[in-house]
Amino acid sequence: MIRPTTVTPESHASGTPPMASRRRNLLLPLNLLLAGFSLAFALTIGSADIPPAEVWSHVLGDDGSINDRIIDQLRLPRALSAFAVGGLLALAGALMQVLLRNPLGDPYVLGISGGAAAAVLTAMLLALPGFWYTPAAAAGALLSTLLVFGLARGGDDWRSDRLLLTGIVVAAGWSALISFVLSVSPARQLPGMLFWLMGDLADADEPGIPLTLLGCGLGLAFMRARDLNIATQGLLQAAALGIDTRRLRLELYFLAALMTAAAVTAAGAIGFVGLVIPHLIRRLGGSDHRILLPAATLLGGSLLVLADSAARTLISPMQLPVGVLTAIIGVPVFLFLLHRQAYR
Amino acid sequence: MSSLLETRRLSVDIAQQQVCTGLDLKIEAGECWALLGRNGTGKTTLLHHLAGLRQGHRGSILLSGVELSELTPRRRAQHSGILLQHSSRGFGASVLDTVLTGRHPHLATLAWEGKSDLAIASQCIDALGLNALAGRSLETLSGGELRRVEIARLLAQQTRLSLLDEPTNHLDLAHQATCLHTLQEQCVTDERAVLMVVHDLNLAYRVCDHWLILNGDGSWRAGQREPLSDPQLLTLAFGHPISRIESDGGPVFLAQL
Numbered sequence: 001m002i003r004p005t006t007v008t009p010e011s012h013a014s015g016t017p018p019m020a021s022r023r024r025n026l027l028l029p030l031n032l033l034l035a036g037f038s039l040a041f042a043l044t045i046g047s048a049d050i051p052p053a054e055v056w057s058h059v060l061g062d063d064g065s066i067n068d069r070i071i072d073q074l075r076l077p078r079a080l081s082a083f084a085v086g087g088l089l090a091l092a093g094a095l096m097q098v099l100l101r102n103p104l105g106d107p108y109v110l111g112i113s114g115g116a117a118a119a120v121l122t123a124m125l126l127a128l129p130g131f132w133y134t135p136a137a138a139a140g141a142l143l144s145t146l147l148v149f150g151l152a153r154g155g156d157d158w159r160s161d162r163l164l165l166t167g168i169v170v171a172a173g174w175s176a177l178i179s180f181v182l183s184v185s186p187a188r189q190l191p192g193m194l195f196w197l198m199g200d201l202a203d204a205d206e207p208g209i210p211l212t213l214l215g216c217g218l219g220l221a222f223m224r225a226r227d228l229n230i231a232t233q234g235l236l237q238a239a240a241l242g243i244d245t246r247r248l249r250l251e252l253y254f255l256a257a258l259m260t261a262a263a264v265t266a267a268g269a270i271g272f273v274g275l276v277i278p279h280l281i282r283r284l285g286g287s288d289h290r291i292l293l294p295a296a297t298l299l300g301g302s303l304l305v306l307a308d309s310a311a312r313t314l315i316s317p318m319q320l321p322v323g324v325l326t327a328i329i330g331v332p333v334f335l336f337l338l339h340r341q342a343y344r
Numbered sequence: 345m346s347s348l349l350e351t352r353r354l355s356v357d358i359a360q361q362q363v364c365t366g367l368d369l370k371i372e373a374g375e376c377w378a379l380l381g382r383n384g385t386g387k388t389t390l391l392h393h394l395a396g397l398r399q400g401h402r403g404s405i406l407l408s409g410v411e412l413s414e415l416t417p418r419r420r421a422q423h424s425g426i427l428l429q430h431s432s433r434g435f436g437a438s439v440l441d442t443v444l445t446g447r448h449p450h451l452a453t454l455a456w457e458g459k460s461d462l463a464i465a466s467q468c469i470d471a472l473g474l475n476a477l478a479g480r481s482l483e484t485l486s487g488g489e490l491r492r493v494e495i496a497r498l499l500a501q502q503t504r505l506s507l508l509d510e511p512t513n514h515l516d517l518a519h520q521a522t523c524l525h526t527l528q529e530q531c532v533t534d535e536r537a538v539l540m541v542v543h544d545l546n547l548a549y550r551v552c553d554h555w556l557i558l559n560g561d562g563s564w565r566a567g568q569r570e571p572l573s574d575p576q577l578l579t580l581a582f583g584h585p586i587s588r589i590e591s592d593g594g595p596v597f598l599a600q601l
Contacts, residue, residue: 097435103435223453223454226445226448226451226453229437229441229445230445230448232434232435232437233432233434233442233445234428234432234434236397236428237428237432239396239397239417240395240397240421240425240426240428241421241445241446241448241449241501242416242417242418242419242420242421242422242448242449243417243418243448244416244417282435282436287435287436287437287438287441288437288441290456
């Protein structure tokens with residue numbers, strides 16, 4: 001026999017909250033701090049020795065000095081671009097993982113970066129002037145998005161495994177095209193192409209568009225945060241709880257694709273951030289998307305700012321492609337967390 | 345007062361197989377219905393159509409007198425809830441968070457779960473004996489524990505109509521009894537009703553007062569359980585000899601080996 005349900009609400013509400021919920025309360029403030037710290041760090045470090053105490057006055061004021069120009073025209077736009085790109089990738093990755101219901105989902109899985117890279121490399125091979133690269137990247141990303149979406153949509157029901165497979169196959173196609181372009185390109189063009197493929201923020205000096213997109217994307221995704229929580233339980237369960245799943249999938253798909261395209265267009269294909277950052281936040285107790293989405297955005301942005309600061313200073317005056325550093329920083333951190341979780 | 349769930353001349357088919365043809369069904373508050381039939385007759389499909397998860401039937405389905413297709417998904421989910429046949433562990437949310445998602449259709453877009461939602465979820469967790477597991481991740485639960493979490497989520501949804509697809513999946517005998525008792529107590533009241541897919545005829549007889557039997561060729565029988573629990577009818581429906589043995593505790597149904 002079942003006992004009558006006499007439990008009072010307080011027994012859960014006021015008891016010791018589970019470990020996860022206490023940690024999740026700290027996730028946002030900690031990531032906010034990290035974001036502030038990483039941006040400040042990016043502004044103070046570089047080949048030119050600018051005293052940290054002066055940096056803030058250079059950001060706010062304008063005294064016409066060389067240092068002022070370095071901060072306002074070089075370091076600040078690049079740091080903000082890095083933050084926007086990292087945030088876009090992490091947010092798009094979080095959405096993709098729910099859309100595909102697969103922890104291996106990442107922003108590039110639909111071949112978006114492949115399409116952009118193939119287009120840019122072709123533009124480089126044809127020796128088009130540099131200002132063509134950005135529209136080429138955007139066009140390639142868009143083409144790949146529409147291609148995958150059109151092919152994966154069989155009838156009116158498209159399943160996540162079909163979407164994933166289509167994306168992987170289309171990405172493989174782009175990859176072959178990229179190898180083809182690389183193999184027929186003259187040797188002097190190869191370094192620039194390789195840098196683009198590995199992700200590079202050297203030319204990312206206009207943070208306005210990616211930052212705006214990041215703000216809008218986070219806002220739109222946040223409106224759907226509770227729906228996303230339920231969608232992780234399966235789309236049928238989401239429909240059972242009153243979510244218009246067809247609309248949700250469409251929104252997720254195009255939002256994630258648009259944000260990825262913006263990131264790729266600004267900085268090339270930077271791996272790892274979109275795949276790992278959402279998992280990191282989940283491992284730290286943020287499985288609720290109302291926490292996960294903003295926290296992943298902040299952490300992704302911070303990671304890329306720190307990685308880019310290292311990329312331009314470690315072996316200065318030479319620069320490393322930032323995609324190499326995101327992996328070097330992120331892989332051990334992620335493996336450590338995964339390992340610790342498994343044996344707790 | 346219109347029925348909680350009514351179908352008029354409802355015909356459903358999947359892949360050229362008739363699930364039901366011209367089904368007229370009225371489920372009133374206070375009734376508990378069993379949906380019975382062989383494997384593959386389309387019980388789950390019919391349940392999904394009744395829950396609004398699938399379209400493409402002929403005839404009409406009315407929820408409290410309103411055509412199902414005229415309701416928004418959210419309105420529908422405030423009125424009718426479904427326990428799906430297959431469980432999902434998702435990305436490892438906690439038991440409490442998962443049960444709280446049952447409150448989703450009652451919350452506005454950007455609203456957070458309030459005290460009353462937490463109170464409801466806590467009561468449902470308690471009713472299914474999950475108190476000790478409230479903070480645990482779904483990834484760490486056994487199959488039976490996960491099933492009880494899903495039942496708790498359905499209870500938290502507080503819908504007038506509950507559609508259950510094999511609610512006793514993965515549950516041991518003791519939990520089968522207690523879970524069905526809880527469902528009966530909470531979901532079959534003056535205002536609420538249940539339709540559940542079950543395979544165990546003995547449970548169906550003891551828990552449900554009405555039966556809906558799908559024969560597999562589109563024909564169906566619906567009504568009070570007593571005339572329908574006739575062994576000859578059941579033998580026809582299941583395509584296998586089934587006998588009914590009267591005992592002090594009520595009839596027992598046995599499939600011949």
